[in-house]
Amino acid sequence: MSYTPMIQQYLAIKAQYQDAFLFFRLGDFYEMFFEDAKKASKELEIALTSRNGGKDEYIPMCGIPYHAAKQYIKVLIDKGYKIAICEQMEDPKQAKGMVRREVIQMITPGTIMEDESLQPKKNNYLAALSGFDDGSFGFAMSDLTTGETRVTLIASWDGVIQEMDANDVRELVLAPKFAPDKKEELAERLNMTFSECEQDNVPETLKHITVGIDQDKLLHPLGRLLNYLVSTQKRSLDHLQQADVYHINEFMMIDLHSRRNLELTHTNREKKVYGSLLWLLDDVKTAMGGRRLKQWIEKPLLNQTEIEKRMDAAAALKDHLLERETLRSLLGNVYDLERLVGRVSFGNVNPREVVQLKRSLEQIPEIKRTLSELGEESLSKYEQEMDPCAEVRKLITEAIVDDPPFTTADGGMIKKGYNETLDQYRDATTHGKQWIAELEAREREETGIRSLKIGYNRVFGYYIEVSRPNLKLIPEGRYERRQTLSNAERFITPELKEKERIILEAEEKRVGLEFQLFGDVRMQIKEQSARLQKLARLVSGLDVLQSFASVSDRNSYVRPQFSKDRTLSITNSRHPVIEKVMRNGSFVANDINMDKHCDLLMITGPNMGGKSTYMRQAALTAIMAQIGCFVPADQAIVPVFDQIFTRIGAADDLVSGQSTFMVEMDEANYALSHATQNSLILLDEIGRGTSTYDGIAIAQAIVEYIHDHIAAKTFFSTHYHELTFLEEKLDRLKNIHVGAMEENGTVVFLHKVLSGQADKSYGIHVAKLAGLPDNLIERADEILTGLEASSSNKIQSVAPVSFDPAGKVEAAATVEEEPEQLALFAEPKHAEEAPALSKRERKVLHDLDKIELLTMTPMDAMNTLYQLQKDLKK
Template sequence: MSYTPMIQQYLAIKAQYQDAFLFFRLGDFYELFFDDAKKASKELEIALTSRNGGKDEYIPMCGVPYHAAKQYIKVLIDKGYKIAICEQMEDPKLAKGMVHREVIQMITPGTIMEDESLQPKKNNYLAALTAAKDGSFGLALSDLTTGEIRVTLISSWDGVIQELDANDVRELILASNFDPDKKEEMVERLNMAFSESDSSQVPDPLQKIAIGIDQEKLIQPLGKLLSYLVNTQKRSLDHLQRAEVYQINAYMMIDQHSRRNLELTQTNREKKTYGSLLWLLDDVKTAMGGRRLKQWIEKPLLSKNKIEKRLDAVAALKEHLLERETLRSLLGNVYDLERLVGRVSFGNVNPREVVQLKRSLEQIPEIKRMLAELDETALTQYEQEMDPCTEVRELITDAIVDDPPFTTSDGGMIKPGYHETLDQYRDASKNGKRWIAELEAKEREETGIKSLKIGYNRVFGYYIEVSKPNLKLIPEGRYERRQTLSNAERFITPELKEKERVILEAEEKRVGLEFQIFGDVRLKIKEQSERLQKLARLISSLDVLQSFASVSDQNGYVRPQFSNERALEIKNSRHPVIERVMRRGTFVANDIKMDETCDLLMITGPNMGGKSTYMRQAALTAIMAQVGCFVPADHAELPIFDQIFTRIGAADDLVSGQSTFMVEMDEANYALSHATQNSLILLDEIGRGTSTYDGIAIAQAIVEFIHDHIAAKTFFSTHYHELTFLEEKLDRLKNIHVGAMEENGTVVFLHKVLEGQADKSYGIHVAKLAGLPDVLIERADTILQGLEGNAAADSKSYSEADDAPQSDSRGEAAAAQEVEEEPEQLALFAEPKEPEQPQRSKTERKVLQELNKIELLSMTPMDAMNKLFQLQKTLKK
């Protein structure tokens, strides 16, 4: 098949961009062909047509108008696709033969610059990952919209996954020979696009970005990232900042599961910000402050000195309400400096955005003055280092009109008096148009034709129009006929055409010169990018600090203190998010106390009683303290935690084929293998996903392992009351429980945490609250009474017998083995001990075991009825 020259040109370019949609410019449209067209027509929901590609073949085709391309590109980017923009590089009217075309930019999920595809308060990270021979990994991160670049070394593969997840990377660049198994794992666990690049050399024009970095393990991912940007963006990248080297162990490590369980930046169920810690703490006034807040939440500090500096600033702003409100008002007038600077350097800034930059800079002197008047040491750095960039503000004030158009295509953005030649063109155009108006009045008077008018269109230029009834009034030879209409004639004169030439030439030169002047202004602003970016960093951090102060003031938070003796004491602790969502004053506060003699709290009590809330609020309080915010309590003293691990909630991982229990064990294993003495561990209902015997054995072994081998501060919630005897065996474990009481057969949850162990779990009461049928509830209650009678003696034996499982140096394996060897000590459904009780049949024992395995809270009423019917049917056989 011999394709047309244009299709051959398309195929040659497409061959270089196989993993992207090629937007091929044809006139006023971007066209897509072949498989691109088929796929894009479905994704964009546009018509799929065809075009003659050669002698006998019609090829698939679809297209989008070039002026509306942004909205279509956004759709594809949001779905993780890449787009190569192929433009006509010469005027088709002047081209000899085929119009020259080439790709001028690649748009990918990690390099998008248009606001339509960006979230104002969220960074858009592109990353590059390289593997070293010693098993470590180099990671480079960049947000092209702000120019931020960071690099780090990561010692483990788990650390790579956690860091990519923590930064919510949109696109990852890998070498073509990167380990396929590891790549597959990332595809399964992380939501991002992948790209390939085998270049790891820092491009010459961007060498300044790598200044100060001499480790090859860091240079390689940085070079890979920068090479990719140069190859895809094909334009100035001068706004990229010098790469910052950071250490991941300089921040609290929060693994992927814990980030999800604690709902730090979004909720589990709806995947929305509302209801997360980020939502609670977000009272910022700028978009860049919103991004900085998210970064701080994702990376709490470990340095006590740095934490205290933030807390000092929050305290100062909290104490000065009027000044804080003034600051908030000023910040409210600051636009997104970081991304404005990026767009200036990238070359896609419009006149209105330049004015936004000026209006932002106008706020800086007032912010500096207000901070100076506060005279607070904690805020001195911000006042002293804040550069108002006066030259930039004055440049924009002098050059750009206060209310410019959105685009540069028609001019009208440069102030009169800024450029002499431009003013001359304006005068020529203005005077020419005045001459046209005067000519119209003169012709009306001399011809007596009151309806005569002088008009203009792009095809014929200026013309004199006379309606047909008045044609007889025109003196012979006065005008030259130009166009006939149905009800009028249009004429020209040599004098009118000369004036038209002068006017149009002035207009064309004016628009072209305005565009050139605007470009010069943009370049002068670009030269100050580094100053503007530093100012943006200070403003964004100050915005977060005032947000912390405002939230702390509104909600009655207190400044946390940090213990060097690993003491954890929080008086009247509250869950910050739940308290905010509930009516004021309705949340039940609780004390949390773990001094240097206590590392483990074993929490018992009913479902819905507040165990998980109690555990979560401890973790959230620690995170809030280490990001530099006040905390929800009357008093708070905490250690500085290096890591937080949580296992809260039950969920199957259907994609990877893992059951609830397997997910539970994986998350528990991750905590046990990574936690240190300085970590915080939250484990909720470990062992519930398997049989009672196995569950209790595993739970006890985990508790003993943490106590004997890790000694991390640990909250261990369980329904296995059999484990509460461990308080007598493990010297750093303490029993607590959430209170509940029965009134007229109905359970009342007190949501109060008390010392000691719970007396029962109230599971049937919870099932009743969930709406299960009365007949089922009554039957379950009857069964429970029988089981409790049979198991009473065994429970006593389990907790007091000399050969009961105890903590010893053998740890988890030994404890599990002891349980396996003496299962009768754990039996909740043991054979009757009393001789007068009838012996249960094998079928009855099987039904009871099946009943014990039922997770009522995870079943619908109909499922519960069906299960009950099946068990009843089994008994009747």
């Protein structure tokens, strides 16, 4: 026995969309069957049922109401799934045989258009990638919601991963034969959905998007991207903008690890925007300004002229508070022009959104007037090039009511006077309903039934309703019975039936004509998409600049100067985010001084003293400067950095089986392999993941390599005080330290960066702050004294390693064999000296004895001490 015709139809369509949930329209529901049903019932937490499919066994089935589909689609999209929407293409009442069904759209993470699944201040990128024999890659991406399309050529696989991460690509389209190992690596390192498309020739209907592009390496990924959009969206893509060819070397390169370590767009621990640089600088008034701000932070500029243009504009707005506040107020009334234009072109814009477009356009003349009053050359571009699109505004004003409904289903969105035929239908409907009201009054009067009423429903149309106790008052033969209820009867008259026909016919024609007229308005707006998109770009850029001005003014930031000789000099530098979060003015500012004769700062000092903060604020200052924003300092002179590298924090890569030390070495190697003289490198506690002397040797070799072969501006934080002697050996290295002092046996962190080296790490003091038992702290002091005495003459000053031009070691450093570790807890000389310890305390001491303290990171040590303390308190 075969499946039923309907299930056969389902299986035939599903075969074309194996990697997607098939939402199969049956009446008022989207149904799913077989494996789709099983998986959807779990993911959507809906009931799994079954139905007879024509064979002996019942097939799994689940469904969702079509009118509630958006919320279910959002859940699936957020989890990275794809959905194929299969609709009934004919009226079931008129269909002969099986109702014809087709997939009208594929909804995927990279092509979602509904606001429920979009973040207002975040682009939603779909990308395509093509690899070539020379190791390079063509990369194309598009945000379907805004029409923005960009292409570039990437020289290396590392560059591909960085570009994917920087743009937070949601979905990637690849050729079916794309290298499996590279695809697997992308899946492990980045969170995205993968799709396949073989065809990479640009569709004829979209050739205009490729104008000016003649490189095959760019056309291949762009063609693959466009073919995927055509095959999945099955509708007009006219809003896609002409592809912008950009070059990666136009922007500061920030690798994936550095981007996360510096918490540019979200925090490391909680993955939230709060606490990131994006959060700090986000004082924009529009959603599109928020997206533009994120783009600028992800891609700081290298062209000093372009940087200065942004700063000139930000400075002008910063210096004119009243005009800036006026602009902010006006921008606050501008809706998301980019996505509104996208929805207009895509065909899913609703009447309220069209009115939002009009209200946005109403702000443009006032914005231009305010910019004119400023009279600043740096802002003249925005004043002169902003097109108010007056024709679009006039069209919407004349055609659409001021407070339209959300949908077009029942009409009510077209203004009176816009179309004469529509007005006639409305009059017929209005007069008909007036006649109904007059009929009701007349019938009440003539029958004497005061409760008589005339109602309407979609099934029976208009009717006269009389309650059961009053039925006896109806003159015989006056009405024709239509429906019986438990407490009333409903009637009709020939006259009422004729009026019903006239009213319903006029109503149906009114709704149909309104829908048609709204479609015409939408098409006229769509024809102006390019003008509206250009306007949106200008408004979003202006919004970011006013945000820079507002944040800089509020936080007393200064305009940085750019040095030609690689001088990095910042007076009273502050960490912008930490300073903001503290809010009590207690952040301790520090100077950063690296003139042309200094390339490396060796930073020593205690845990929690502020070394990492000091390093990060230098990097954040550089990034803020190169996106065109003022910086947190009293004065700042900075180079234009081409790249930033960071090795901060410790983490095992358990998935690939790499230890903390291996991850540390990989990240250090990446920096050493890619950095140039114009780069900024931040290295925190290099060498801590191995034995003490191995760590010292590796750390010293890295410092010397950077000094001798790269000469990048480098911050090197370390607990290896033994390395501070390098200041005497390397002429471009300086020692600095974060200050601390002891008062009555307690350490006080000054958070002040001073010249020279630190005298100690104060690790035991940190343990005391964590609350470990006093007798444990005393014993640790004893052990430390013994270790220092034992090893004071063992570690030799190692001569700097020299390298040949290829970077190979010519003369290796030598160190004496590491001394035997002291017993952590020596046996007491006399039994009476032994402390009376509980079983729990003895276990804690035993665990402490096993700790390799000198190989632990500060955070690992804190966590371990915290656990020991908890064990003692049990």
